[in-house]
Amino acid sequence: MSLPAAPTEELVPVRASWRPTPAHTRATLAGLGLVVLGVLVRRPELLVLGTPLLLVALWGVVTRPTADPGVAAGPRHLTLREGQATRWVAEVRVTAGAEDVGLALMPTPYTEYDPGIRAAAGTVDGRDEPVTLAVACRSMRWGRRQLGPAVLSVSGPLGAYRWAPDVVTSAPVTTVPLPDHFDARVPVPRPDGLVGQNRSHHPGDGGEFADIRPFRFGDRLRRVHWPVSVRTGELHVTATHADQDSEVLLLVDAMHDIGTSQGVGGRSSSLDNAVRAAGAIAEHYLRSGDRVGLHVLGARDLAPLPSAAGRNHLRRVLDTLARTRSADGTVADEKRLRTQLRHRVPTGALVVVLTPAISRDVLGHALALARRGISVVTIDTLPPELVAEHVEPALLETVMPKATDTPHASDLAWRLRLLERSHEMRKARETGVPIVPWAGPGTLDIVLRDLGRRSRAARVVSR
């Protein structure tokens, strides 16, 4: 189980008060009741039966804890990567009378616990050292989730008094996606920035050869091409294409989350594929010095992330991706999507749309952008098992409710939707929007090369 390198978080103090337990009430009531009844009805056996219970109640009262224990609890890390683990820790500084400590965590989706029972028990060992209980939690899927809540209790002698808050909640833990491996050897078609690593169409300082031309005032001497200059008798210089940075805009379609998500190493849903692919693309281009922006389409309470460059921006992108949640499919979601689709796209930007192509609006938006002369690449994130010949009814449940009740009809309906989808995708390709399935490294190479060729050709666009 790998642990994050990030520094550990401070544990949050927990407050509660000592209260008598039902066991103490039972011992008091039963003990006193039996003894009194024994005296009243002159039955000595009742007196003897009630005596131990009364003694236990008296023991509990005499050794009653007087001061609250110092308890701090919570997860040790608040940001993880998929597959990484942290520890949910409860530190109890015991006071006089506090003896036994118990901790139990409620299950959290996409989280593996060690021990698997999500519970721990401890007791004071006579020394003045805090009792520490810990449960390791491994986050298996990106997202923002609260570990627990936890139930924590500190008990006094013979369980007569208990110090227990109702539930212990902690700050949510953000699990950023573990980006797939991605690499693109072909540059972005039309870089339009200041400094970067992509070859632009403009002449300027750069590394890639463009032409040999006559010397002009201002050319650097080290650019002089001596063989041509000697042969022609005039000074000639080597001209290069300028190296510029480019802007990549990622549009993640969160209108649907289709398929089963089993976390790292398991099956991936369409949103898993989109988020991990977006993370990988962002990581690649940000490391190459380009600017990356992110819009999550259909997501609630998630502002668009403007384009920027740098390592810190990668953290912002991954954090935004981690907070992505799929839409509920309501009318409000459709309205929000239409609003989100009215965003600005700078000239020269490469727009990468990550979609399962189930929402017509998103595919239509990609087409509209392409018609405006913007380089658009669509990555199909639909899980391959949903395009297979026989789709499991359980998988179909993620697409249409109650699919297991009517498996044949549901299968047929899904086939028809897939036919419709392939028709829409074919139309999009014909219009000039390349659609490629996500395949890790080199996914975008061929389409970027085609887009580069196309961008150099003359064409008519609608602005």
Place this chain on the structure above:
Amino acid sequence: MAPSHVGLRAVMALAALGLTLLPFTASGGMVPFAAVLVVLTVVAVARPESIAVLVLLVGQAVHWTTTAPVPDRLPQWLTVLGGAWLALLVHVTASAAVTWPAKAPIPRRALLRWAARAAIVGLAVVPVWAVAALTREQSLRGEVSMTYVALAALSSLGGAVFLLARPSPASSGPRR
């Protein structure tokens, strides 16, 4: 459920069943009543945090008193002592079962401490039992005035326990 918790509940069940059977050895016992107590035992073992444990303990005492005669010989008195120890065992195991999460194994050190304390309480019962047995053996006639004094003392004791058991306002801070 952790093996230590299974063990605790097994001890609790055996103690409760033993307490149900003891009146039969003391020339008492009633089968329908005992059957109800067995059902209560099952409920109490399944839910040791519930009121079923209190009902079970009170039911055991009522079963004993209503069906068995007042003990007058040493073997019968020994049965009463065994009954008191079994009632103690039922209560202590039920308390221990709800002190830690049922899935977490109980630390051995804590189990030993609980066992030692239960043993001390069990030993402390012996003088009370001996006085009760001797009083019966000597056929001492009670005095009504002394009965009232005993009742007043018990009421005072109960009141004191109640007052001490109340949660003190000073310790109840804001909750998280």
